[in-house]
Amino acid sequence: MANAIRALAMDAVEQAKCGHPGLPMGAADVATVLFTRFLKFDPADPAWPDRDRFVLSAGHGSMLLYALLHLLGYEAMTIDEIKRFRQLGSLTPGHPEYGHTPGVETTTGPLGQGLANAVGMAIAERHLAALFCSEIVDHTTYVLASDGDLMEGISQEAIALAGHLKLNKLVVLFDDNGISIDGPLALADSVDQVQRFESAGWAATRINGHDPAAIAAALETAKTSDRPSLIACRTTIGFGAPTKGGTEKCHGSPLGAEEIAAARQKLGWSAPAFEIPPAICARWRAAGERGRPARLAWQKRVAALQPDTRAEFERRIRGELPGKLAASVRELKEKLSAAPKEIATRAASEFALEALTAVVPDMIGGSADLTGSNNTRTKAMKVLSASDYAGRFVHYGVREHGMAAAMNGIALHGGVIPYSGTFLVFSDYCRPAIRLAALMGQRVIHVMTHDSIGLGEDGPTHQPVEHLAALRAIPNLKVFRPCDAVETAECWQLALETKDGPSVLALTRQNVPQLRHGFDERNRCAGGAYELIAAEPGTAAVSLFASGSEVAVAVAARKILADRKIPARVVSVPCFELLFAATAHERAAVIGRAKVNVAIEAGIRQGWDAIIGSDGTFVGMTGFGASAPYKELYQHFGITPEKVAEAALERIKKS
Ligand SMILES: Cc1ncc(C[n+]2csc(CCOP(=O)(O)OP(=O)(O)O)c2C)c(N)n1
Numbered sequence: 001m002a003n004a005i006r007a008l009a010m011d012a013v014e015q016a017k018c019g020h021p022g023l024p025m026g027a028a029d030v031a032t033v034l035f036t037r038f039l040k041f042d043p044a045d046p047a048w049p050d051r052d053r054f055v056l057s058a059g060h061g062s063m064l065l066y067a068l069l070h071l072l073g074y075e076a077m078t079i080d081e082i083k084r085f086r087q088l089g090s091l092t093p094g095h096p097e098y099g100h101t102p103g104v105e106t107t108t109g110p111l112g113q114g115l116a117n118a119v120g121m122a123i124a125e126r127h128l129a130a131l132f133c134s135e136i137v138d139h140t141t142y143v144l145a146s147d148g149d150l151m152e153g154i155s156q157e158a159i160a161l162a163g164h165l166k167l168n169k170l171v172v173l174f175d176d177n178g179i180s181i182d183g184p185l186a187l188a189d190s191v192d193q194v195q196r197f198e199s200a201g202w203a204a205t206r207i208n209g210h211d212p213a214a215i216a217a218a219l220e221t222a223k224t225s226d227r228p229s230l231i232a233c234r235t236t237i238g239f240g241a242p243t244k245g246g247t248e249k250c251h252g253s254p255l256g257a258e259e260i261a262a263a264r265q266k267l268g269w270s271a272p273a274f275e276i277p278p279a280i281c282a283r284w285r286a287a288g289e290r291g292r293p294a295r296l297a298w299q300k301r302v303a304a305l306q307p308d309t310r311a312e313f314e315r316r317i318r319g320e321l322p323g324k325l326a327a328s329v330r331e332l333k334e335k336l337s338a339a340p341k342e343i344a345t346r347a348a349s350e351f352a353l354e355a356l357t358a359v360v361p362d363m364i365g366g367s368a369d370l371t372g373s374n375n376t377r378t379k380a381m382k383v384l385s386a387s388d389y390a391g392r393f394v395h396y397g398v399r400e401h402g403m404a405a406a407m408n409g410i411a412l413h414g415g416v417i418p419y420s421g422t423f424l425v426f427s428d429y430c431r432p433a434i435r436l437a438a439l440m441g442q443r444v445i446h447v448m449t450h451d452s453i454g455l456g457e458d459g460p461t462h463q464p465v466e467h468l469a470a471l472r473a474i475p476n477l478k479v480f481r482p483c484d485a486v487e488t489a490e491c492w493q494l495a496l497e498t499k500d501g502p503s504v505l506a507l508t509r510q511n512v513p514q515l516r517h518g519f520d521e522r523n524r525c526a527g528g529a530y531e532l533i534a535a536e537p538g539t540a541a542v543s544l545f546a547s548g549s550e551v552a553v554a555v556a557a558r559k560i561l562a563d564r565k566i567p568a569r570v571v572s573v574p575c576f577e578l579l580f581a582a583t584a585h586e587r588a589a590v591i592g593r594a595k596v597n598v599a600i601e602a603g604i605r606q607g608w609d610a611i612i613g614s615d616g617t618f619v620g621m622t623g624f625g626a627s628a629p630y631k632e633l634y635q636h637f638g639i640t641p642e643k644v645a646e647a648a649l650e651r652i653k654k655s
Contacts (some may be wrong), residue, residue, distance in 0.1 A: 001036065001283055002028035003267045004071055004276050006240050009063040010263060011273040012085035012092070014254045019086060019094070022237040022250035023061030026209075027144060027175045030233050033215040034142060034173065035068055036287035042295040043074040043288045046102040049317050049414065050298050051291070052139045053105050053121050057114030058146035058175065059095040060252065066092045069103045071276065072288035076102050079274055098412065098440045106412050107440050110432055112152030115172065116402050118143040119162045120409020122170040122228070123384070123394070124416045127364065130390035132313055135301050140169045140223075147180050151189055154432075157402025162228045163201030164397075166386040170228040171219070172197075176209065177237040183248050197230040209233025240267040316362050316415040319443070319499055324359040329493045331355065333486055333519060340514035341485045345507040345548065346449040348485035350375035352492045357381065357392070360496065364410065366394035366420035368403050373509075374421025374449050400426045404433035404446070411442040417496065419445035423455075424464040424506050427471055437502035438476040444502040445495045451481065451506040452602035453637060454549050459627030464506075468547075469606040471504055478577045481506040481601075482525065483532075483551035486516035487574050490525040494575070508549045510630050515551060515572070524572075528579025529590045529611075533558060535567035542568035542648045543594040545611055550600040550620075553634075556641035557600075561648060568648065569594065576607060596651040602639055617647045 009024035040052040056065045063085065069077040076091055084090035091101045095109030105121075108114040122141045129137040149155055162170055174193060178185045197204040203225045207214040215233065222229035238250030240263045255263065264270065271277050276284075302310060315322070332355050341348065357363050357378050364384065365376045377393045384391035396403035400422050407418040422430065427448055437444045453463045471479045478498055480491035488507070495503035515532060516524075524530045529545070533555060542561060544554040554570045561568040571590060573579065579587060591597075597612035598619065599605075605618040612618065619639055626633060634640055 001280060002032040003240070003269045004280050004284065005031065005064060005067040006267060007264070007269050007271065008067040008070065008082055008274070010255055010260050012063050012066070012082050014257070014260060015083060016086040017254060019063060019254070020060040020252045021063065021255055022179070022252070023058055023146065023175060024064035024067060025239045025241065025245070025250070026177050026235040026237040027061065027064055028239065029210045029212060030173050030175070030215055030235070031064055031068060031144070033212050034219065035072060037216060038219050039142065040139060040291050040294055042291040043072050043103070044292065045295060046074065048295050050137060050139050053118065053141040053413070055105055055108065055114045055118045055121070055141065055143045056096055057108055057118070057143050057149045058111065059108030059114065061146070062092070062094065062096050065096055065104065069101070071281070071284035073285045074103045083274055106409065107436055110436065111146070111148040112154035113405050113433060113436055115143055115145050115149050116154050116158035116405030116433070117409035117412060118170060119158045119167065119402070120406035120418070121413045122162065122167040123165065123406060124410045124413035125169060126167065126389040127384060128415050132309070136298070136305070136313060140171060143172045144175060145172050146175045147177070147185050147189070150174065150193055154401045154405060157399035158405065159197060159200045159202065161397065161399060161402055161406065164386070166201070166226065167228045168225050171222045172228070172230045174230060174232045175235055176232045177235045179237045179246070179248050179251065181248060181251055194230065194232055201227055202230050203227045204230040204232065206232045206234065209235035210239065242266050319414060321496060322359055325356070325493065325496065328355045328359045329489055330521065332489045336486050336489070336514065337517065337519040340517065342511055342513050343485060344509055344511050345482050345484070345488045346375045346509060348488035349447060349492065349505060349507050350378065351485065352489045354378045356492055356496070360417065362415065362417045364392050364394060364416050364418050366396050366403065366418070368396045368400045368420070368422040368426070369398045370422055371395070373423070374447055376419065376421040376447050394420070396420065400429035401433060404430035407444045408433055408437045408440065408442055411437070411444045412440070417443055417445070419447060421447040421449065423450040423462060424448035424467050425450070425462050427467050427504065434477060434502060434504070435474055438474050441476065441500040442502060443499050446502065446504045447507065448504055449507045450509045451548060452508070453621070453625040453633045454602060454630045455509045456630035456633065457627055460624040463625035464603065465621045465624055466604050468506060468601070468603045472576050472607050476501045478503040478575055479506060480504065480525070480575050481548035482574050483548055483572050484512055484514045484516055486514065487525055487572065490523045491574055493523060494525060494578070506548060510549065512549050513552055515555060525574045526578065527582055527586060527590065528575045528577065529571055529573040531569055531590065532572040533570040535569040536562065538567050540567050540569040540592060540594040541652060542566060542596045542598060543571060543592045544568055544598050544600065544644065545571045545573050546600040547573045548601070550602055550639065553600050553639060553641055553644060557644035557648070560641055560645035564649070566649070566652065573611065580610070595655050596648055598644060598648050600639065600644055617651055619644050619647060
């Protein structure tokens with residue numbers, strides 16, 4: 001049965017003239033034992049909520065997964081799809097892509113990410129099991145990880161977190177083949193992975209990855225472990241390829257017709273390319289049908305739940321927000337209009353979270369060891385820990401990358417909406433995972449505070465300058481930078497309602513005035529930008545655009561200009577992406593036709609030209625910040641109402 005995987009991998013890579021045959025051939029025995037005897041799944045319902053998850057963290061070995069899906073009877077994965085490996089529009093892209101191919105649990109390829117996603121999946125499983133009982137939620141997350149996965153720094157963050165949380169339903173199968181692209185692993189690595197995992201609180205063992213009995217025994221042991229399990233499976237990369245097997249030569253290129261013919265002979269596989277002998281195919285299909293009774297029994301158990309519990313469980317799995325959200329945001333905004341708050345937007349976020357987490361039980365918060373600074377833990381939130389998985393706040397530790405990737409896994413698991421916190425400057429540490437959340441279309445919400453030089457004395461290492469622009473460059477990511485407490489509530493609502501993509505909320509450390517007065521039921525941030533204060537008297541000669549804390553600067557600049565009888569309007573721009581998604585007509589209306597456009601943001605200019613034009617005036621940063629009290633920094637870098645008014649007046653004179 002394992003040779004069927006090997007043959008399909010060799011043939012598909014050969015046909016595509018590119019790809020990675022080595023991993024599928026080497027890990028075929030491990031995968032065969034796992035999928036035919038342990039993994040709980042049903043090809044008839046790839047999204048069955050209580051299925052075991054299988055994460056191919058070493059995404060370059062995608063043909064392993066595609067071969068399995070085909071052999072096990074996932075309807076969409078026909079032999080034609082295998083033949084179209086790596087071709088446009090096929091279900092078999094170069095690396096597995098979530099949402100594209102049924103049966104693929106997460107997008108992998110950037111090494112280490114899948115392993116860290118799996119930690120999030122295992123957290124979500126334990127959490128939901130604690131809330132909804134193990135009759136309904138009781139599954140294991142299996143990972144196949146390569147040397148590359150374990151060399152990546154993110155793997156350390158992931159395994160440390162998993163060990164600490166005692167995620168005993170997480171099992172990592174390490175494809176311990178001692179080969180990477182450059183050659184033998186010994187060129188670059190001499191870590192004892194078993195000892196490494198053990199020291200992180202895992203159960204770890206070493207086996208022969210070509211011995212089905214040993215693989216089965218290790219998986220059996222892992223089932224009863226009170227800790228996460230590592231099974232280091234010693235394998236031969238490209239197992240069966242007579243000259244290239246065991247070497248880097250079979251890692252990432254076709255074996256060639258001659259080597260494939262010799263491998264077929266060595267493996268005793270006489271079937272032609274892309275053909276699976278009926279008897280072997282039947283055994284694989286039978287393995288694929290193994291899980292059906294379990295799924296049907298599970299459906300019965302769900303049907304027998306109390307109607308309220310069942311409705312809630314199903315709502316959460318569908319990822320639908322509770323109906324109470326809108327009313328809660330409305331109430332929040334009413335409160336703020338009755339008693340305006342001059343607070344930092346990070347504090348406004350906490351204020352919003354008090355209300356939102358009360359009506360959206362799906363939300364799990366967290367922080368990478370900056371809880372008090374990020375304001376992500378509300379008073380009512382208990383900590384999610386090894387002794388209480390029902391808690392809703394995760395102390396991720398100083399592990400921003402692992403946190404962001406675990407959040408992706410939590411979202412992918414379903415039933416839970418992860419949000420978490422760090423400083424905006426450390427979005428760089430999260431970036432690879434944020435990019436994947438955007439690519440996969442996952443609702444993951446990053447609270448990123450201390451969003452500019454406005455954080456003050458911590459200085460340029462901590463002051464984001466290029467980060468807003470860099471995040472705005474990621475497709476399908478919404479970057480929100482609210483200007484006050486009301487916008488913060490509105491942006492939170494928009495982030496929660498964005499079911500198909502991640503969001504970043506960039507929030508201030510320093511206090512900002514409340515600029516939105518009077519109750520307005522509309523979510524004014526929904527258009528991405530809106531006129532906060534109209535020009536007077538008459539038509540605007542100047543449009544002042546700003547985001548976040550700089551909207552207050554724009555408002556003060558408007559006043560200076562008004563005193564000089566220059567009518568200026570203020571446009572708050574909390575979200576570029578929503579503005580750019582609006583119709584051309586709506587966008588033009590918000591941008592307006594003033595002679596002079598000025599944008600103010602305590603970051604770099606990049607991106608703003610789309611709003612103010614390349615001839616617009618930008619008041620912001622052109623280099624790194626400095627360490628000083630923040631008010632002095634705003635003066636020092638010239639981000640003040642006076643400078644803005646001056647710049648506008650100069651432009652008017654010239655025009
Ligand atoms: C973050 C990241 N860096 C680099 C790569 C490119 N790459 C793909 S596989 C690989 C290493 C291959 O070694 P191993 O993980 O042991 O896989 P095997 O050779 O056993 O298939 C590298 C460097 C990647 N996919 N992701």
